[in-house]
Amino acid sequence: MTNVTTELRIPAAQYIRMSTDHQRYSLENQMAAIAEFAKIRGFAIVQTYTDAGRSGLSLKGRDGLKQLLSDVVTGQRIYSAILVLDVSRWGRFQDTDQSAHYEFLCREAGVAVEYCGEPFENDGSMVSMIVKNLKRVMAGEYSRELSEKVSRAQKQQARLGFRQGGQIPYGIRRLLVSKDRQPRFILGLGEQKGLSTDRVVFVPGPIDEIRTVRRIFRMFVGRNQSMSSIARELNHKDIPSTNGGTWTMARVRTVLTSELMVGYYVYNRKTKRMRGPAKRNPPDLWIRTRVMEAIVGARQFARAQQQMGRRTGYAFSKQDMIDRLERLLREKGKLSSAIIDYCRYTPCCRTYAEHFGGLRAAYATVGYECRWRVPKRRRNYSDDQLLDGIRRLHATFGYVTLALIEADPDLPTRQMFAQRFGSMIRAYGLAGFPTTKREAISAAQKRAASWRKKGGAEIRQ
Template sequence: MSRELQRYSIKNQMAAIAAYAETNDLTIVRTYADEGRSGLRIKGRPGLIELIEDVQSGQADFDHILVYDVSRWGRFQDVDESAYYEFLCKRSGVQVEYCAELFKNDGSFVSGIAKNLKRGMAAEWSRELSVKVHAGHCRVASLGYRVGAPVGYGLRRLMVDESEHPKAFLAKGQFKALQSDRVRLQHGSAEEAAVIRSIFDQFVNGRRSYSDIRRHLNDAGIANHNGRPWTDGMIPTILANENYIGKTVYNRTSRRLGQKLVKNPDHTWVRGAAQIEPIVDPGIFARAQKLLAERRVEIPENEMLLRLRLTLRRRGKLNSRIINMTLGLNHVSAYVKHFGSLRKAYALIGYESPRDCDWIDTREFWAAEQARHATELAGCCETTLVFGRSSLRTGSASMSKAGG
């Protein structure tokens, strides 16, 4: 079925189906509906899935299925899909009737041609609408308005009318009421802006890893925009967000006609001026993008070691701080990930740290010892407590609608 605001409203469809049933001396015993669902895929349509399962199981207590029109099966881009679902019903001995079509679904040559034509028209309608809506979104985004996903940390959505007069801030999950309204980005609190600048400073000037920054934020008791603790994946999202330098970006990703989410190339992104003051200095932001790009490039291990050897030759020594602060070198965490530890990377270039690192070799041993002692202690202290038993009997019920 369709959304309430669309041409085929749910009540109109149900009224037409009821009138058809009365005219043809049929009794409606059950209704399968997918209210407000997209018809591009069967996934997410419990009503249609339940109908097919009931029909195929042989337990259906009806011998006719009344459908408003051919497009109500779905606007599948493969037109054979809707034909397949109709075939499953007919194969199980259930007749499909279309209430608003001019032809009779009697299996004739004419009805077959008409149904295939209608299925193709339904698919094309969705495709054309998708193109028009996407073009409209791109146009709105190019003017600096917010289009699409929720805003990130430290930002708010302000709904304005067609004359740019502010109307209200939109909370999470809220949408603008009128088609002529638009959404502008606005700054959050001063405290949130300070946190954003701190993230950029730690990454650009402090050369700290995502994990270090995340740990710093959580230890300070700072929640993310959802009120939850930060994760490593949120840090690069903050660092790459052009909203913080006063720009809007649209069409980074897309999901056309119910297909998988894809990342779009940079030249297809739509940028606009958000009409807000930058939270982060554009120069700092540009440096952050350069560092992010370096981290995304997969450098061969021999190249990583060569750069480390050249840094040793210039600086005379190596440590975590020198590695993190040297442009062109991967972060310490990358060396640990590739070589197992920083000391092993040192050994491969013939460098021995002046610090005593022998304790590192015993960490796994002592961790295993601690786990073993904890298990033994738990076994010694285990106490069996017997309480009275209670049982909770849960019954299941099925509900069906029937008419006589």
């Protein structure tokens, strides 16, 4: 009799999802509750779809639900029902129509969705539809309330000087402290706090990094160097950047603009809620807290911000930018991105390109016609030639960047690499070089160690 009952059971799939909100929603607990429901209702679990550690706010990142919907819509399934613990496990979508849409796709394909832990039957009756929709609204509202509570807590922690995520600029370190602010130890790359009661604060980094930070400010403010030329000079002198990597204009900009350099932690510049787009907040909503001793003087930092505004063109009208470019042309007799970047009184070439729609258009405003050197870049390259070019650059410099590829006269632009191989990351991988962030950081750290060893050998000699 038992065997006959088993054969007559309705084949069903189970969908389980867990974010990080409650232990009662652990995958094991969900599976146990669903198994009990299936036994009572006559279902046999034949397939499982899982989304572990995934938010229910959207479909993004939920590969389990995506696969379930794909199997249902395409008919590649062996079940006629889907068992879910409750409405919130199906999703905490902020638009209840989105949740209903996914359920409708299943029902339209002849697959019923059963909520095992809900007090209503999902039978299409008026009562079930009203209660189910109410449950969907409650699930979405729970996430909105939780997001607001987390945001308030983070703002309060920021006011107390505790770090609330985000990138750490060069020259700064994270110090783990106890709940009564007793120092524990400096956190290394990728390390996180282990106890929920512990906190993370900012402290100045090693003395050699502090000297480099001050040197960057002197080059930018005192010598009026561009950020790109600062990066080139630091790389030329084998001074490693963050985590042993190479210097870029973006990393130099981070050092010059971070208020941590004058001892202040600034939080709430942007607001991002419920996986929505980030929105810039007005300065009066920013939270600014003094957290450590300044690395550079306040006056020098302020001058750097003024200089930053000038270099990015915000301090100039369009006509003023044209007049300065015309003056530079008279002095040099020609124009190029390097000449503009090294000039003390013009914005950088990137700013000209953004304001005028390209460097060629900016040159046209002062009557200069640039002869672009492109013949070699237009020839046909085989895949092997492109990959060998990447290997050649790595053998020459010890690393490969987009800037090196663009500057090499024997290689095409990075767009050709991306078109040929799908992306630059894939091209690096095919050439035999790191393609993940962890691998890239590891390789950069090895280069930095090699540079330091080389420097030590030169000093001993």
